[in-house]
Amino acid sequence: MKKLPINGLHLWQFENFTKEESIRHFVTDRSSHSEEREFTLSLSSSPDKSFIHENRSRLASALGIENGNLFFPSQVHKTKIVHVTQSTAKESLVETDALITNEAGICIAVMSADCVPILVYDKKNNAVGAIHSGWRGTVAKILEKTLHEMQRLFGTKGEHVYAGIGPSVSQESYEVGEEVVQEVRQAFGHENELLIPTGSNKAKLDLWKANKLQLMEFGVSASRIEVSDLCTVRNNNHFFSARKGDTGRFAAGIMVKN
Secondary structure (H helix, E strand, C coil): CEEEEECCEEEEECHHHHCCCCEEEEEECCCCCCCCCCCCCCCCCCCCHHHHHHHHHHHHHHHCCCHHHEECCECCCCCCEEECCCCCCHHHHECCCEEEECCCCCEEEEEECCCEEEEEEECCCCEEEEEEECHHHHHCCHHHHHHHHHHHHHCCCHHHEEEEECCECCHHHCEECHHHHHHHHHHHCCCCCCEEEEECCEEEECHHHHHHHHHHHCCCCHHHEEECCCECCCCCCCCCCHHHCCCCCEEEEEEECC
């Protein structure tokens, strides 16, 4: 990924997506304001709602779209997927962790502060998806479910998909307990190196690889999957991290251009 100044904001972009003329995408950096005011996008985690609306307005402006065409779900670590259109009410995005669309000019985005934000692009059918996948979403395979929903609605096939796995907690920084270890093994089996045991029934979990496996199982070529390799814990100066005590949230979004 590369960080670029775009219309007054500090935004990160996947190299594989920047080559695609039909889409626009971004991952926000917490530093687009001065040091006293951080660029957070989450209404639920900030007492200053007007500040969040101001940030969202700045983001929409940087993308060249109206505020009403920037869609964020209200995330709850489940597997609800919403197909977003011009007529989609913002109220319908509660308890939602993945958005998909094939309508130009609509930007769909998810927020994160250690969980994995994933962006997908179906080049043949000009459809996109934005997925929020923490450990619960990962073991529930929300990414796989989203790809199958895109297949059902848009005809998406793995051979036409490009994907970006965004900044999130790395395996090195992510120790989980016995409950999570058991669920990961139940979802993915034992032979995939997703877990590095650390003793006392704990392990370090690789969320990046777990989501990359879901993409590849759908038929996405490994060469079309870009992993940011940016750990939110170790790169906390750029990205919010709940493990570091942050309440802010950065965003990852994608849209089909008009």
